[in-house]
Structure formats: structure tokens, C-alpha cells
Amino acid sequence: MRLNKYQVIYFVTLLIALMAAFLESMSYLGFVAIHFFFPAYIWYLLASIIALVSKPIQSPLQSLLKIISWISVSVYVSLMIAESLTYPNFVYTLTHINLQGLQIFVLLIWFILLVSQDKQTDPLLRLGKNLLFAALIFVSAEGLGLSLAFLTKGITYAVSHSLDSYEDKLTKAHGGFYSAMRLVTELTPSNTLILIPPQGNPWEVEGNAPMVTYYLYPRKVENLRDQIGRSDRQVYALIAHGSWPKSGDTDYGWPKIKLSATRLWKFDVSNHSYLTYNRDYDPATDNWDWGLIEVSHE
Amino acid sequence: MSSLIGVLLTALFYSLVGWPLTYMLGKISKIERSGIAFLLSNGLSTFVWFLLYRVVGRFNLFTLLLSGLFILAVSCLINHTFGFKYKNLIDPKLTGFDLKLSHLVIALLLTSFLIGSYNPISGWDAITLYDFRGHTIALNHSLKDLTDDSSYMGYPLMISLDHAAVYMLKGISAQGLHSIILMAFIAVVYGRMCKWTNPRLSLLTILFIILNEEIFAHSTVSYVNLAYLVYLVTGLIYIITPVRESKELGFLFAGGLLIGLTTWIRSDVPFWMIGIILILIQGWQLRAKALSLFSVYIVYLMRHTWFHFFIDIQVSSRELNESLSSPTTMNVLKQVSNYLPDTETIKQIQSILPEIIRYLYLNIFSPFRGLWLLTIPIFVIVFKRRDFRLVLLLLAILLSAMMATFGVMLFSTSYSTWNLIGGSAKRMMLFIIPLAIITSIYALHLTGTGKNETK
Numbered sequence: 001m002r003l004n005k006y007q008v009i010y011f012v013t014l015l016i017a018l019m020a021a022f023l024e025s026m027s028y029l030g031f032v033a034i035h036f037f038f039p040a041y042i043w044y045l046l047a048s049i050i051a052l053v054s055k056p057i058q059s060p061l062q063s064l065l066k067i068i069s070w071i072s073v074s075v076y077v078s079l080m081i082a083e084s085l086t087y088p089n090f091v092y093t094l095t096h097i098n099l100q101g102l103q104i105f106v107l108l109i110w111f112i113l114l115v116s117q118d119k120q121t122d123p124l125l126r127l128g129k130n131l132l133f134a135a136l137i138f139v140s141a142e143g144l145g146l147s148l149a150f151l152t153k154g155i156t157y158a159v160s161h162s163l164d165s166y167e168d169k170l171t172k173a174h175g176g177f178y179s180a181m182r183l184v185t186e187l188t189p190s191n192t193l194i195l196i197p198p199q200g201n202p203w204e205v206e207g208n209a210p211m212v213t214y215y216l217y218p219r220k221v222e223n224l225r226d227q228i229g230r231s232d233r234q235v236y237a238l239i240a241h242g243s244w245p246k247s248g249d250t251d252y253g254w255p256k257i258k259l260s261a262t263r264l265w266k267f268d269v270s271n272h273s274y275l276t277y278n279r280d281y282d283p284a285t286d287n288w289d290w291g292l293i294e295v296s297h298e
Numbered sequence: 299m300s301s302l303i304g305v306l307l308t309a310l311f312y313s314l315v316g317w318p319l320t321y322m323l324g325k326i327s328k329i330e331r332s333g334i335a336f337l338l339s340n341g342l343s344t345f346v347w348f349l350l351y352r353v354v355g356r357f358n359l360f361t362l363l364l365s366g367l368f369i370l371a372v373s374c375l376i377n378h379t380f381g382f383k384y385k386n387l388i389d390p391k392l393t394g395f396d397l398k399l400s401h402l403v404i405a406l407l408l409t410s411f412l413i414g415s416y417n418p419i420s421g422w423d424a425i426t427l428y429d430f431r432g433h434t435i436a437l438n439h440s441l442k443d444l445t446d447d448s449s450y451m452g453y454p455l456m457i458s459l460d461h462a463a464v465y466m467l468k469g470i471s472a473q474g475l476h477s478i479i480l481m482a483f484i485a486v487v488y489g490r491m492c493k494w495t496n497p498r499l500s501l502l503t504i505l506f507i508i509l510n511e512e513i514f515a516h517s518t519v520s521y522v523n524l525a526y527l528v529y530l531v532t533g534l535i536y537i538i539t540p541v542r543e544s545k546e547l548g549f550l551f552a553g554g555l556l557i558g559l560t561t562w563i564r565s566d567v568p569f570w571m572i573g574i575i576l577i578l579i580q581g582w583q584l585r586a587k588a589l590s591l592f593s594v595y596i597v598y599l600m601r602h603t604w605f606h607f608f609i610d611i612q613v614s615s616r617e618l619n620e621s622l623s624s625p626t627t628m629n630v631l632k633q634v635s636n637y638l639p640d641t642e643t644i645k646q647i648q649s650i651l652p653e654i655i656r657y658l659y660l661n662i663f664s665p666f667r668g669l670w671l672l673t674i675p676i677f678v679i680v681f682k683r684r685d686f687r688l689v690l691l692l693l694a695i696l697l698s699a700m701m702a703t704f705g706v707m708l709f710s711t712s713y714s715t716w717n718l719i720g721g722s723a724k725r726m727m728l729f730i731i732p733l734a735i736i737t738s739i740y741a742l743h744l745t746g747t748g749k750n751e752t753k
Binding site: 084120122124125127128129130131132133135136138139140142143144146147149150151154155157158166169170173174208210211213214217218 | 470515
């Protein structure tokens with residue numbers, strides 16, 4: 001196959017653009033601009049414009065473009081799945097492939113492939129149609145990778161825990177918090193007031209009144225700040241070590257003040273059981289992971 | 299099992315009640331009819347259920363049934379008055395690759411239902427708001443303990459009433475209903491795209507929508523975002539369905555109802571205004587000004603019914619002063635009274651403009667960058683093909699970007715923690731996914747056929 005000079009310019013530009021996209025996929029965005037003077041996107045733009053104004057290319061080269069396009073999109077989808085199933089930046093850590101760079105590579109090569117086989121003569125329409133097609137392929141490839149990972153996780157979990165009851169599932173979703181809430185509902189009448197820690201680290205969940213109310217309703221739930229006020233309801237206070245990792249100045253353990261109590265319960269959330277003590281609450285000795293205080297008003 | 303029965307019974311009830319209401323749409327396929335019947339009736343039955351509660355003071359299965367019967371009676375009356383009849387469009391027969399694609403779509407939808415029904419309700423907002431209200435309503439048969447706290451009433455009740463219906467039917471989790479909302483949406487989009495393009499492109503459209511992870515994941519959790527996008531996008535594509543020749547004006551009215559129902563799901567976002575703009579344009583274009591104004595009035599009526607109730611409960615609340623100074627109430631009062639910012643607000647926005655731009659880039663542009671990119675070639679095709687429906691679709695995308703920008707600007711002046719809840723802004727914009735995909739594939743179809751479809 002003999003190439004005329006325009007075709008040579010087309011293929012050289014295309015090769016440089018693809019090389020630039022490949023290099024940035026294997027390093028970082030901006031790598032080409034730093035090491036080769038010209039920013040990569042200049043080459044992308046140049047290759048796209050030349051492809052748009054050129055005639056459709058011949059079979060062997062088109063087949064090659066097709067193979068590279070399909071390989072690139074398959075690699076991209078596979079890496080997206082891997083990234084979603086593990087942790088953010090997993091792919092870069094393991095393979096040194098920069099997914100953002102690879103996105104550009106996929107978009108560019110598909111655009112060039114589609115333009116190169118389109119017989120449309122109007123360059124503007126050629127641009128619109130093929131850019132739209134390439135962008136749709138890119139968007140759906142990204143969605144496919146993420147959705148397949150989500151599906152895999154969802155189905156695997158459902159199948160491996162297929163015999164779990166709804167309560168088992170909630171325990172797995174919320175850990176000790178849900179078990180503690182169940183024990184509180186078993187130990188307290190429905191017309192009581194439950195005091196919980198202030199919302200904030202490390203009591204992000206157990207200090208969130210709407211969240212606790214969801215499990216304890218119709219009991220009334222309030223965040224205790226300084227002193228226990230007067231209430232026409234029997235008052236209980238949750239004992240909570242703090243289920244979130246500590247990130248601020250506030251230390252673990254709540255309540256932080258001594259409380260006059262008729263009973264204390266120390267929860268064992270993993271066995272769904274508790275120990276009962278008939279004495280006052282002292283934060284120095286009763287700093288348990290989970291528990292409950294029946295507050296005495298005397 | 300009880301959840302499954304509860305969810306399926308609720309869905310069946312909505313579909314049956316909404317069926318006669320679809321006669322106004324003329325000749326549509328059974329697939330699309332099932333989807334739109336469910337969506338219209340889900341929104342309208344819960345809305346009437348709420349209105350009935352305001353009269354009789356009780357939410358129960360009997361009043362839900364009465365609401366359904368009311369919708370049914372009104373639908374029959376409309377059909378009788380205007381002579382709307384059941385006319386079925388034959389679903390296209392799928393073979394080969396198309397048939398495989400359709401099997402894949404069905405498998406994906408069933409998987410979404412399986413995951414949604416299996417997983418416990420554990421999303422933060424679902425627990426603290428939507429599902430909690432559902433449980434409370436089912437338990438008390440009223441809004442007791444919810445109206446005392448403005449945070450529980452910050453969002454309209456549709457999704458919570460759906461959950462309440464399932465719990466009244468002894469279900470344990472209503473999460474499966476959200477997959478059914480997605481199924482209904484997919485059925486509607488498939489039907490519309492079959493009419494606008496061809497079966498292959500319709501299948502690709504719905505496949506691209508389902509395979510978007512954000513959409514798929516939202517169909518398995520009990521949030522309002524999926525329902526919101528479903529009603530908004532269905533409303534928009536229904537509004538732009540009628541063309542001058544066909545005069546399918548029933549779509550314009552149904553679109554108005556759907557846009558009105560978006561305000562029954564979320565009242566804190568401004569995108570219903572896109573619907574209003576498109577209804578007015580279509581009313582002018584189709585020479586159906588009276589119908590378009592009536593549709594706009596329906597949107598207004600639905601939106602204000604909720605707002606007046608919200609203001610009523612705020613004012614009658616025991617902690618009047620406290621509640622009136624709460625950010626939610628202030629925001630609502632601002633929205634009701636005035637949409638235009640004053641000079642002080644503009645100055646405030648100017649002072650934090652770089653931060654707003656960064657926020658918009660991170661949460662509105664960047665998560666959907668591929669989809670925003672689609673608008674560039676769509677512009678080119680609009681310019682070359684001059685198809686009116688495509689112009690309206692592109693206009694809807696551009697208006698949504700504009701409203702998101704202004705919305706964030708105003709929001710930043712009302713809430714001190716505005717920049718900490720970027721995830722919420724991203725979820726608010728989810729509707730751009732199906733809207734951009736539908737627009738792109740329709741544009742692609744126009745380049746393929748090479749003729750003006752709706753000029």
C-alpha cells in the first residue's frame with residue numbers, strides 16, 4: 001500500500017498523538033508538556049482535525065485501529081472493575097497506569113477510528129456524529145466498569161448471606177451500634193427519654209439523634225450537653241465509648257460526668273447479652289463500649 | 299417474603315389505578331403504558347392520600363384505597379369527556395442481537411430488585427428521614443411526632459408514603475420499590491425512544507442508563523434522588539413529545555403532572571422551572587396556550603399545596619420563634635416569597651465566588667464530565683439538523699446547568715455548611731445522566747437518518 005504525503009502526515013500525527021496519550025496513561029497528565037515541550041492536547045487536537053478533513057482510511061490500517069480501540073476499551077473496563085472492587089488508586093499503585101490518562105486514550109482512539117471509517121463528507125456533521133459516538137462509548141465503558149463491580153459486590157453479598165434474617169443484615173451493616181439499640185429497646189419502656197452523646201467525633205452515629213430515634217422510636221431521644229433537666233418521662237442515658245475513630249480533641253467514653261442511677265447495664269453486643277449493676281454511674285470505672293444507665297432523680 | 303408481597307402489591311395497586319389515566323396519551327405500547335401508569339398513579343395516589351389526610355386526619359390502607367378510587371374516577375371522567383380510548387401500539391418484535399440486549403436489560407433490572415430487596419435499609423438519609431417517616435406514619439396512622447421537628451418535614455412525603463403503604467401491608471423493608479421505580483422509568487424511556495428512533499437505539503439508550511453505576515446504585519437504596527430524576531426526566535421527555543403534526547397534547551398535560559410531582563418528591567431544588575419553560579414553549583409552538591397554562595397551574599398547585607402545609611405546621615409549632623429562624627424554614631420562606639436575590643445576597647456571592655466555582659467544578663461538572671462533553675457534539679448536530687425536539691432537549695440540559703449554578707450560589711448564602719455537602723449536590727444532578735444519554739442517542743439517530751424528524 002503506497003501512501004501519499006497527506007496520508008503520511010495523517011499517520012505520523014496520529015501516531016504521535018496516540019503515543020502522547022499512551023505516555024500520559026502510564027505516567028501523569030502533563031508529562032508530555034514537561035518532557036517534550038508541546039502539551040499532549042495540542043497533538044490530540046491536531047490528530048483529530050487532520051482525521052476529520054481526511055478521506056476514510058484503507059482496510060489494514062483500519063483493522064489495526066479497530067484492534068487497538070477494542071483492546072484499550074477492554075483494558076479500561078477491566079481496570080475500572082479492579083479499582084471499584086478494591087480501593088481508590090489501586091490500579092495506579094499496582095500497575096502505574098493513570099486511569100484519567102487512559103480515559104483520554106480511549107476517547108481519542110475511538111474518535112479517530114470512527115472518523116476514519118465514516119463516509120460523511122460534511123466535516124462539521126462528521127465531527128458531531130463521531131465525537132458523540134466516541135463520547136457515548138467512553139461514558140458507557142466507564143459506567144459498565146463501575147456497574148459490573150457494584151453488581152459483583154451486591155450479588156456476592158446477597159448469595160453468601162442468603163439465609164440471614166433482616167436483623168442479621170442490620171447487625172452486619174451497623175455493627176455494635178444496632179445490637180446496642182436492640183438491647184436498649186428490650187430494657188426500656190416505650191414512653192421513656194433516652195439521652196445520647198453530643199453529635200460529633202467519636203460519636204458520629206450514636207450521637208446522631210435522628211439515627212438513634214429510627215431504632216428507638218417511640219422513645220424520645222435527646223443529646224445531653226451539660227446537666228440532665230427535669231422530664232416527665234423516666235430518663236435513661238446511653239453509655240457509648242465512641243464507634244468512630246477518634247480524630248479530634250474529644251476523648252473516648254460517654255457520659256463523662258458521674259450520674260446518680262438506680263441500675264446500670266453493661267452490654268455485650270456480640271452475644272446480645274448484658275450484665276446488671278445496682279449502683280451509680282462513674283465514668284472512671286464504667287467506661288464501657290456500650291451500656292445503659294437508668295437515671296435516678298433523687 | 300412479607301416485604302416482597304408488600305412491595306409487589308403496592309406496585310400493582312399503583313399500576314392498576316394509573317392505567318385509565320394513560321388513555322389520554324393516545325396510541326402507546328403496553329410496556330410504556332405499564333411504566334407511565336405506575337409513575338403517574340404512584341405520585342397522584344400518594345398526593346391525594348395526603349390531601350385526604352388533611353381532611354380526615356388519618357393515613358391507612360382504606361384512605362389509600364379511597365385515593366386510588368378517586369384517581370380512577372377522575373381518569374374515567376376525563377376519558378369520557380374528551381373521548382380518550384384505549385389504543386395500543388404493538389411492541390416491536392425483537393430478534394437476534396436486539397433480543398439478547400433486551401434479555402440483558404431484564405436481567406439487570408431483576409438484579410437491581412434482588413439487591414435492593416435483599417440489602418437492609420442503611421443509607422444515612424433513608425434511616426434518619428425517608429424510611430423513618432414511613433415507619434412512623436404506618437405506626438401512628440398520622441404525622442404525629444413528625445410535625446414537631448422541621449427537619450422531618452423538610453422534604454415532601456411521596457417516598458415516605460410509599461414506604462408507609464408497604465409497612466401497612468406488613469412488609470419489613472420497602473427498598474425494593476425503588477427498583478420498580480427504575481423499571482417503570484426504563485419502560486417509559488424504551489417506549490419513547492422506540493417512537494423517536496428505532497428498537498436498537500432504544501435498547502442501547504436504556505442499557506446505557508441502567509449501566510450507569512450512579513443510577514443502578516440508587517435503585518437499590520431508599521433515597522429520593524432516583525425517584526426525583528425519574529419524574530423529572532419523564533416529565534421533560536413527555537412535554538417535548540408532541541410535535542405540530544401529531545398534536546399528541548395528552549403528553550403535554552401528563553408532562554405537566556409529572557413535573558408537578560417532582561415537587562412532591564423534592565421541593566428544595568429549582569429544576570421544575572425547566573419543565574415550566576418547556577411547557578410554555580410547547581404551548582406556543584403547538585398553539586395550545588390554554589392547555590399549557592393549565593399544565594403550569596397544575597405544577598404550581600402541587601408545589602404550593604406542600605409549601606402551605608409546611609408553613610402551616612411551622613407557624614402552629616410550639617417553638618414558633620425557634621423554627622422560624624431555622625435554616626430550613628428560612629430557605630423555604632425565601633423560596634416562597636422571592637426567587638430573585640437582593641443586593642446583599644449578590645455581594646455575599648461575589649465575595650465567595652472562587653469557592654463557588656471550585657465547588658461547582660468538583661461536584662457538578664467533574665462527576666459527570668463525560669456527559670457534559672456530550673453537549674459539544676449535540677450542539678453541532680442541532681446546528682446542522684435544526685430538529686426542534688433536539689433543540690428542546692439541549693435547552694433542558696443547558697437550563698439545568700444554569701439552574702444548578704444559580705441554585706448553588708443562592709444556597710451558599712443561606713447555609714453556612716454549604717461547601718461540606720458536595721455529595722448532595724452531585725446527587726441532585728443525577729438526572730443529567732439519562733437526559734444527556736437520551737439527547738445524545740436521539741441526536742445520533744438524526745445524523746444516521748439524515749432527515750428532519752420534527753421540524
